[in-house]
Amino acid sequence: MTWVYLAIAITAEVIATAALKATDGFTRLGPTVVSLTGYVVAFYFLAIVLRTIPVGIAYAIWAGAGVALVALIGLVVYGQKLDLAAVVGITLIVAGVVVLNTLSDSVRH
Template identity: 65%
Template sequence: MNHWIFLAIAIIGEVVATSALKASDGFTKLVPSIVVAAGYMTAFYFLSMALRSIPVGVAYAIWAGLGVVLVTVFSWVYYGQKLDAAAAAGMALIVAGVVVMNLFSKTVSH
């Protein structure tokens, strides 16, 4: 079960890091730049730990898919970026894909 916790931490680290990229202003602002580096280090470390038990394709699909959705939601809330119906539908499909993989795929270890 720890592998799913590791994957969740990896996703959170990636979302924090990617969200801080905009605030780093091209790595010209120190604190957001440090957040970016720390977030990506955390993300890749915990992703590597999760890959000990989760197949790489499954882990990466979940990590990338949820990362995209969470960064988009964060950008919508925090940076005021607009989402249209197609973006919302696409994100719903990503989440649905992650759910289908976790519930029905035999390649996902539970």
């Protein structure tokens, strides 16, 4: 169940961050409510995850997945372009998360 909670935390954080751009500096109520609610949900579930997964590992997975997904949303929803350096950097972050999950003894499987 821990991994489901981590997936919920990641999803909520990605939704909150995507909505954050739409808040226009917290001047638009709807996106502001979505953003703040998303962050509350994300941190709640991340706190639950931290009961069983070490903080460094959980945060690395959470942040790595979040970076990749938010970059993808920025590309698709907001039309933001990624240059080669950005793509390489994001790829390295995702590769790091994969290595942590598949090779590290720090992650309980």
